[in-house]
Every structure is written in structure tokens, then in C-alpha cells.
Amino acid sequence: MKRLERDFFIQDTVKLSKELLGKLIVRKIDTKSLVVRITETEAYVGAVDKACHAYGYKKTNRTKTLFEIGGTAYVYMIYGMYCCLNVVSEEKGEPSAVLIRSAEPVCETDTMAENRFGKKYSFLSPYQKKNFMNGPGKLCKALLIDRDLNEIDMCSSDILYLAEDNKKIIKEIKFGKRINIDYAEEAADFLWRFYYD
């Protein structure tokens, strides 16, 4: 499994959002490697995007991670109870990132099911399987990703990184408006959400 290197992340954020589709997230816990395939992403660009936490280069204790070099993990808590995983993009000083909105399990599926529902995958209801990792909060819960992993460098970390998937072929990338950012005025209409079936 070939790890994604620095130069892959130092590029235009919207372009990176599309290229991250089909890539693998590797999360090592103890001796286990949880692996999932990215199926949905969203781009957030601080320079021009009112939906981005670092809009207008706003730098606070939370958003400082977005200013890091591409390949850094940006993990933040939302609604007081869920975490979201982002991949920081572009050069250091340019606050932008790609939100990982959903994924599909590749291996260690039982471990992820335990993390989410406290039972093995085969015991889940059809509804639970269908909606297993189709949301940023669900994804983080299944992979045990919390704010302790914020600011980790995924180009050098052994517990959280991204990798190539040579088998996966995506026929068609679909796109649309980003989810739950109605407050972001004109940016709410940016077509910066990408996914495939």
C-alpha cells in the first residue's frame, strides 16, 4: 500500500478534493490497521470561502491548523459531540482543507462496527449497514478519530495516513453544493462537494 506523499497534498484544494476520491485512509490502533475508501469530499478555501473556518485568513486557536502545510490533519469538534476529519491542502500559510464526508470500509469491518454500535458488523441491521460511514461524524467514530489527532502530519504519522488504491476505478465524479452551510451566503452555492457511486 503506497502512502500519499507531501507533493500530492500541496495543490489546489478543489482539485485535491476530487483526487482524494477512491483513496484509502489508514488508521492504526494497537496492532490493527483500519482501512476505508473515501467516497465523498468537500473543499474549503479560507481565502475566498465564507463557509471555511479560516475565511479571510482568520487565525484563531482552532483555525491555526488550517494554516499548516498540506498533508496535516485538521480534526475539530462539531455540535459538542462529533468530530470531523479534514486533510489540509496547499502551502503553509494558505488556510484550506478537504473535509472527508463519507467512506466505505475495506478491512477490519468488525472493529469499526464495534466502535460505532458495540457489535460485530454481521449483527448490524440493514439500515445500520447502509448508513455505516456516510457522514463525517460517523466516519470519525468508526475510526476512533478525535481531536488528539488534530495537527498530526499524515505524511510521517504511523497511526493516521492516506494511501493509494490501485484497484479502485472511478467511472464518473459527481458534484453538487456542500452540505449544511446555508449561512455562507454566496459560498453556499459553490459546487465544491464531490462523490461517486
Next chain:
DNA sequence: CTGCCGATTTAC
């Protein structure tokens, strides 16, 4: 220090 609000999920 106070008060509001959110890149969500789940249950009713």
C-alpha cells in the same frame, strides 16, 4: 465573562 451557534447524528 456571557451568550449564541455550529462543515452532525439519531431518535421520536
Next chain:
DNA sequence: TAAATCGGCAGA
């Protein structure tokens, strides 16, 4: 359709 739940942020 609404509750859960709390850190981040702005304004006083």
C-alpha cells in the same frame, strides 16, 4: 422534526 451537548468565538 427536534433534542443532544459543548468548544469556539465575538462582543461587552
